[in-house]
Amino acid sequence: MDTPHRALVTEAAAELLRRLQERHGRLMFHQSGGCCDGSSPMCYPDGDFLVGDRDVLLAVLDVGDGVPVWISGPQFDAWKHTQLVIDVVPGRGGGFSLEAPEGMRFLSRGRAFTDDENRVLADVAPVTGADYERGLRPPAHGTHVVAEAADACPVPLR
Template sequence: MVERVTVTPAAAAVIEKLKAIHGDLAFHQSGGCCDGSAPMCFAAGEFRTGAQDVRLGEIVGCQFFIGAAQFEYWSHTQLIIDVVPGRGAGFSLEAPEGVRFLTRSRVFTDEETAELEAAGPPPRGNA
């Protein structure tokens, strides 16, 4: 099965550390300006998702959502969540660790696109 979102080993290690500190986590990428376009990490339940949020999948056991407008823009790519040194300006839980999450991507192959289309659209909100 083709994953719409995945994670680098470095980001996975940070997520595991954050889970040990904060418990269950969830991610959201809104596409807002500045750091709003970065994947944001929250304690599970601290960010409310709605009908305009698309559930792309899970990374390290954490649900990952993206705003509908951003999903339309990025739907032809696999999102790869990575981590780099530095601090974002948002409320994402990794900021005190001196790192920030960022999204890399790669275009799906024709075969992957066909598989995703056959599976239908991803669920919205917490469905």
């Protein structure tokens, strides 16, 4: 079994990221842990959010020049069994997130990894901010872009 991606992005969110990259250059996400911005994935110009040594790199989304997706270490410990899917919906984004003026907001959806996926991921050490600073990168394989959120997070039928 291939190593599953810890983060994916929908095509609609990838398209918005491409537009934002044209305007702002390289981008990054940090998955907010709550408080003022709820639990939204916050989009910043790359480097405008200081990544801590214990933050975890979930993926580098293959959109444009690549978009790193970070999460705090303690939040990763709680979510490590979940695949994060970044989507976009109409509405007001977080105050500091770049999509706020676009009338859209990024939204995190999640899917619990299967037992088999969790076994594979148990053998893959996450890349931390300290690792990244030393030049370590996650292995690149396959695409991170899915057509629709339901392709990665099926919605149960009623």
